[in-house]
Amino acid sequence: MKAAIVGGGVIGGGWAARFLLNGWDVAVFDPDPEAERKIGEVLTNARRALPAVYDRALPPEGLLSFHADMADAVAGAAWVQESVPETLALKHKVLPAIAAAAPDAIIGSSTSGFKPSELNAGGTAAIVAHPFNPVYLLPLVELVGDPATCTKAAEILRGIGMFPLHIRKEIDAHIADRLLEAVWREALWLVKDGIATTEEIDESIRMGFGIRWAQMGLFETYRIAGGEAGMAHFMAQFGPALAWPWTKLMDVPEFNDELVALIAGQSDAQSGHLSIRGLERLRDDNIVGILRALRRSGSGAGGVITAHEESLPDLGQQDGLPVTMRRPVPVTWTDANGHMNETHYLEAGSLASDRFMAMVGADADYIAAGKSYFTVENHIRYLDEVLAGEMLTVTTQVLAGEGKRLHLLHRLWKDGKRLSATVESLLLHTDLQTRRTSLPDEAVARKLADWAARHAGIEAEGAGRFVGQRP
Structure with missing residues (x-):
């Protein structure tokens, strides 16, 4: 297209x-x-x-x-x-x-x-x-x-x-710009009247209602403010404030050189130490963090990202093994040395385990029904550093999948070619009501057995190692 x-x-x-x-x-x-x-x-x-x-x-x-x-x-x-x-x-x-x-x-x-x-x-x-x-x-x-x-x-x-x-x-x-214009006009008056600086106004937004608005908007936020009685109680309690002189919404200050200089000067003092591109990168990193947080709960823009991700193509296979994760390494996964932090190798393995569980039927609906797999042991080998922006591909091999046990070997490939790490994981099927191990549903067990049979002839180099073992 x-x-x-x-x-x-x-x-x-x-x-x-x-x-x-x-x-x-x-x-x-x-x-x-x-x-x-x-x-x-x-x-x-x-x-x-x-x-x-x-x-x-x-x-x-x-x-x-x-x-x-x-x-x-x-x-x-x-x-x-x-x-x-x-x-x-x-x-x-x-x-x-x-x-x-x-x-x-x-x-x-x-x-x-x-x-x-x-x-x-x-x-x-x-x-x-x-x-x-x-x-x-x-x-x-x-x-x-x-x-x-x-x-x-x-x-x-x-x-x-x-x-x-x-x-x-x-x-x-x-719609949105009309709402923004209302806030903008009020902000101009707050600066002009010496009540707040540009930085103080921005702090009032980003430290408070801006975060609320990002995931609930205006009306749903106010509904919660009404407590158990909901929006009706909120309106009854705060509705009279509409008649109070809390805003100069329709009274716009004269947009003259003096006001422009005042706003521009305060804005330079607030953010002038950063270049525009640096400020954009800071903004982008912040938005990514917020969106990923919203994505986790499915709220607001997070739900859009989740729906879009679900529409992306299946990851396919590599070397006869299912690809359970493929993504560029985000900046948030890197440390002061500029490479992927050790904890995120485990996170990549965890995401791959989650994806494989969904592939065999132990998905969100299965968990909601009261059953899941719990990880009880991991072993990670770090073989090569991975930098921010490099494509990380994870393949998953079933080493064992009988009874309560699910034994997986995840291989982490940099740019799909260079083996950067292995994550060996042992999971046990668990009843979420009793919090004790249990046998999986028959359909899940059949799919696991099928995957285990398919992977039985594939070498599992790196599996079964212990910390300190020589190569």
Whole structure:
């Protein structure tokens, strides 16, 4: 599949990275002579960040190309994303040209404020597909426009790991930016009146409600604030505050040079010690951590990542053994020496064991029914260092799978070729009600026996060793 990006700034570059890292070929048109360099830098950050969110490798990257002619860039594209500057006259010039050169493509505009009726005044059929920076990490895309087109667009966007939100009626600035604008206006007054600095305002968000909003949003957060009585109690308790002078929401300070200097100066004092790219990497690392935490519980954006991961292709086999994990090594798995920390070799083995359990039927439903396998012993051999960003592939061999015992040997391969470690694990089947060992269900036992028979003739070099044993 091919996507075309018209306008390669911050948002256009993020779109290019999102499509490219999900296996799409991407063609870029941007008259800026620095576009290729700028998008290359965005891609460097995206390659470092997006794969770290997943426990399964994304599809192989598509082909990236840059074009001097817009018609050439968009020709044959299934999706064209317009991300030119936020000027209606410019969009009225660009959108008809895109439609003429790519008549069968879905045309999405990254506009944060214009409505489809304004965009399509010249007879085009573009929809609003408004993302959030960084596009390659944040899943939300606001869709506004023709319902049938938005439905098709949503299917494509879910396929690249995004969360399409179809807005019921067109409105200036859509949904999210209207909410952000309200907070922004109030923040300007707090700074102007000397009540808080830019840093103090940011601390109030990131240390408190920002984290709550990331996984529950606004209304669900307030519902919990109402206690067991729920939202009704919250509204009864705090509803009168709507009449109190807690905000200057509709009273906007004059946007003059003095206010700009005040905001800019405080922002420089807050973050000026970091370069923009360094600040982006810090932001990306923080978002990855939050998303991985949300992924663990399935809350908020974590549920989107989990659903997308489940749609990724099966990992297949290597050397006659099932591949139970394949993923780039995230920065969070590395230590001060720059290589993968010893604890994460065990984590990789644990994830591989979980994957293999699911393959034989001891999956989430099996565990919910009160049965599982508990690890009782591990032995790890560290054979070669692995660096952040290198692809780690784990294959799993069943050494024994009879009765209560499940004996596995995981091999950890760097770039699929060099053996970097082995993790030997012994697990016992357990009844979660009694917390005692028990026999697995018959269906699980049959699958285990089948795997054990298939692996019986494969050499298990490294198994059965003890700490300190000579090579």
